[in-house]
Amino acid sequence: MSAEIFDKKTTIDLRKKHIGPSCKIFFSDDPLKIVRAKGQYMYDEKGQRYLDCINNVAHVGHCHSDVVQAGAQQMQLLNTNSRFLHDKLVLYAQRLQAKLPDKLSVCYFVNSGSEANDLALRLAKQFRGHKDVITLENAYHGHVSSLIDISPYKFQQLSDAEQNPFVHVAPSPDVYRGKYRANHPDPASAYANDVKDIIDKVHEKGGKIAAFIAESLQSCGGQVIPPVGYFQQVAEHVRKAGGVFIADEVQVGFGRVGTHFWAFQLQGEDFVPDIVTMGKPIGNGHPMSCVVTTKEVAQAFMSSGMEYFNTFGGNPVSSAIGLAVLEVIEKEDLQGHALRVGRYLTNQLEKQKEKHPLIGDIRGCGLFVGVELVRDRLKLTPATAEAQEVIYKLKEQHILLSADGPHRNVLKFKPPMCFAKEDIDLVVEKIDHILTELEKALGMKLANILNGGN
Template identity: 55%
Template sequence: MRAGDCLGEMGAAPINGDWPPHLHFQIIIDPLGLDTDFPGVAAPALRAVMRSLSPDPNLLLRLPPACFPAMGRTKAATLRERQQRIGYNLSISYRQPLKIVRGLGVYLYDDAGRPYLDCVNNVAHVGHCHPHVVEAGQRQMAVLNTNTRYLHDSMIEYAERLTATLPPQLSVCFFVNSGSEANDLALRLARAATGAFDMITLDVAYHGHTQALIEVSPYKHDGPGGRGRPPFVQKVMMPDPYRGPYYGYSSASGRAYAAHVQTALDAIHAQGRGVAGFIAESLMGCGGQLVFPDDFLFEAFEVVRAAGGICIADEVQTGFGRVGTHYWGFETQSAIPDIVTMGKPAGNGHPLAAVVTTPEVARKFANGMEYFNTFGGNPVSCAIGMAVLDVIEQEQLQANALDVGDYLMARLRELMSVQPIIGDVRGLGLYIGVELVLDRETQAPAGEHASYIANRMRELGVLISTDGPFHNVLKIKPPIVFSRANADHLVDNLALVLGEDAVQVG
């Protein structure tokens, strides 16, 4: 064959295996007897062997580099640059960092095209890059995006739809851009409404990264680099039905933990001050994916209100149907907060968060100082927020979270029956924790084993992470489009890793 000779002609889709017409030019040194069945693509792991059989065709074609898409930085270069140019205390997941370049549904894809089952990203609530959400953002972005000092229907419609999911007294919204902004504002509302400053929080809680939130986040102020609890914050023991002094999920246990909230109130009163409020997640994330014993929040809220305080439910991780039985986590505790904060899943990855409160609290906050937020509640964010609500409703994702969550927990409990390292499996819907112990009697935490398992799972293409004060809880909170087949894939791989020598206990 000479330069200029015709190699072939482009066929229409039907004679091209229904692929859109394209040129596939591949050199095959040894067809291995496969003839036309020789693979045209291969998994990243087979790259070296494929290259030895099918060398770069541009050795022959000699097309100029401009004909090829830019490859971007190598993973190593991205890591190096990040270590220099990005704040030094922003950690990277996994011993072998991942360079993720695409997401779709429950999958993330790395720079080599390898898919990873995402079992931990509770931000991509209705699935990564859900087309309805993407389209809503794109459409509104092409029309208008501006601040909220003009009238616009999208903010009103979103407020109406969001408050329709909440108890009727929670009817006034503030739109912000992150969970931290939402909780920071919630503290301001509580302090303005009561004229008091002291707050009560749960041990090991995390509520955000601003100064005011570090103060109510023992996970941060008691951790590395922290300065401990400030005098105006009281910390209450985590209601941990597995490890705490009151075992189990009974209402008696819930009330026993809530009694410690009264002790915190007494400590504030003893210093001659009043309480501004109590902030708690409805299920605890950093505490180790904890489900509270029955009525804990209900009782704690009663006690705080009796002392004149405001009750804040942080639903940044737990809201929007994830817990399956209810739309909001606090509903599982029969509790009604005065303020509810939401974030992560609200915009499915777009920075959208909200504070919803009662007209009474909102009126007291409106004390003359204007509240303005440049980006909060803009038309693009609201369009995206409404698209997320559409998908939850249309795809019945709350029911899916319940069905798949129950199925997944049942399978994890089966695994627990043969794996002594699993001390506890707990959760509601698709908010699940698997607590690992060296010994079920002593409950000695197996933190190093948990880290090993998360890293091995990543090698197998399944993303989970760890949490809890001893870093020994496997945290599972996938996009709530997660299916039973996804759950099987997760548990089958976990079973494989738990069979490895490095994680044998007892």
Template identity: 60%
Template sequence: MVLAYYGEEIPQTDKAVVDSELYQCYLRVAAYVECVAQGIIKYRCTVLLSMNATFLNNLKKTPNVICTVFVSGLCGCRQSCKLFYRSDPLKIVRAFGQYMYDETGKQYLDCINNVAHVGHCQPDVVKAACDQLEVLNTNSRFLHDNLVLCARKLTSLMPEPLSVCFFVNSGSEANDLALRLARNYTKNHDVITLNHAYHGHLTSLIGISPYVKGGNGKPEWVHVASSPDVYRGKYRDVDYPGSDLGKMYADEILDIIRKAHDDGRSVAAFIAESLQSCGGQIILPDNYLRDVYRYVREAGGVCIADEVQSGFGRVGKHWWAFQLQGEDVVPDIVTLGKPMGNGHPVAAVVTTVEVANSFKESGFEYFNTFGGNPVSCATVIAVIDIMEQEKLREHATRVGNHLLNSLRQLALKHPIIGDVRGVGLFIGIELVEDKDTKIPATVKTQHVVSRMREEYILISSDGPDSNVLKLKPPLVFSHDNVDHFVKILDRVLTEINDAEVTMEAGSPPKEKMASDPEFETSPNEKKIIDDQQSEKIIRV
């Protein structure tokens, strides 16, 4: 690995510049770098760094050297450039409510864990599971009151005619079963999905999940439609003001159906998250599902709403995100998962009597050893009861509105915030290099995630360019939590802006980030530096 020092104005133990003559400069950043060489040399410094993907790949592959790069500013980035860094995993040992605690006792505000829906280790949920575990936990070959009660509670939250439950263990299993139900009922095979979608990790789902990288390409039975993103998608609100963007995106589905029929193919199902999560916290435009569902049904297919991440009251006003599209928008199959067990592995498929009976009458047998077991059902019942007793949907609406309003005010101060979108406690913050060009601020976004963690706030990023900060906290997230989150995010974005201004002025950053600890030069480092003082380049 090469660290090159230029000029006495850059202290050798503090600042460094990678030789830009050796490595063409695609990416210029202010960064923190930690290098461990030969197991004994530990060198950490603030770096004004010029590098490209080739350099970073070589750096990563250098024997006995580990390099961690945390980016604090970016002047320009090409899509092909990627930062490789060794992550610093967080070991969590306990949690409660909206807080998680690491092995040293430090408390983190959880803004991303949409699994702990009613709060980590919610006492009533824990008690319900433990009480049932003390009495009986067996597979679903036997009758049990919890199974019936759980199914009744779930279906009571659904619009007609969704009235039949199949219980499974994960969202992936639920979506896999949904495809089987759709194909059996329609006698067709093809599936329409959305670009950047994710529906699970099973073999049957990889093909309909363009979000998943790798594989052998799209199967011929999969048809991919544009993600209905009105901010940076095919049809943008800025380009078509006042237009029915929902219908414009839906008409693309109609074109796909017609082409499939022209090719002698028939569509079994259209599957989509009611709010696209991994695709970048996309809020579907009005009328989109209304028109798509009509087109698909007219073509002989069924409509599957994946509510694994967006459902169970997260949107606040409704139990299910598809209800945001109107009372007349009802899918044929709904898949549920993550939040319904508050961390316990349980999921479900809810469908119509017609679809369920078709599955039964065709001779297909579906058995799931742990699906619908008494402990899982007791857990789901407790989660639903808590949602209703504590009015968490109403709470999600109030707190979510406060968060959205606060973030939109923050966007007026920070040009890096290109878009703030969401409903309830399902929120995305899209970061861009420029509000007009909307170039994704991918590297800066990763830095924000890292810096927020340093401030004991856990968030994540997603979207096709990984430039959308996604917020899906437990529904007990409070008004005060919002204020604290926005305050820290404001500080981090200000740091990025200050770093950019400094770099554009041609000088190194003035100071380290607020939370970054001081690093001392070890004896081994000192020896190397002393031995090489007269050289322009230090080779480790």
């Protein structure tokens, strides 16, 4: 059933020949050939099992049977565009809306997080005819042209990067390594005031703010958890300037944070974005995504006179799959599970922090957790090579983890939501062992570090 078509070398050769080289493969020196997956486990061509700690797309677990069945059944019946009425489309929109604050009531179904964020920008710009967009340092919002423009994580990779003059970058609200840290009396206001300053400067130059966009928790940017109250204050400044607040939930939505269904809700009940974008986990791997906004924003977009049609977006198969994902999250209480095992993961990692000087910070909510490695806990020197070493050593032990952030020194946990206590025990034990070896080689001791030495 999972027989190989090509031997691994041929697969690699064909990939080199026919697949665009700009997509980096994991572990390029010895890449993995994965042939099947189930739950939080992936299997290579030899049947070797890998524990998947990173795939937030396989949200309810790889190849979940309810999702597969919903997709397969609908594929047999009908898969067409949304110029026809379809019950699953409207039922899905209704169910999704029920997960959101009331005023976020209008859905646009599209095919990827990138399409969602691009449409969100179009909605925001059309709303009042404004053009300037504020984004965060290290942000990543997608791969289409308009999103490269608002993704410093991407455009700073280019040597000849020209920043779009309508795009303005605010400091990342990172209280560990950022401009205002945990010891600041009010980092939320301080970071929000920086956004206010940007707005003032835009106004001085005659510009007008269309939107502030941020991931509710920065993912590629280094698993950053903004201080509570930051979004409320930013939204106030931005709305006063006539702009809208776009919360990008592509990486972090759908119950991953445990306490809430959406990560923006971590900021408090009093915060409601004007536009929410979704992606990766929404279809458990099926290419689909969604933008949800208010009636006012939707009406303004329509009154432009330009139609918006998306060939595949919201088709019956995508709707059936989206519905199945929502149902599995509820039926299996995956949000509650994320809260419980996520807390266990964070606790176990905190214990490691007490032992390992390389661990500078543990931060996260539910099953979205970052472990920032540093060579020096006072200077915060990024332990980039060490993070890579952890990833490679874990791979040897059949565990898939990755490192990200501007210094590529943050270990990222964002596993399928069925991740279990035993999985946590396994990966934490391996990390403990790897860090012990690394610290031995580096001559690092906790006592030294606490004294600021190395």
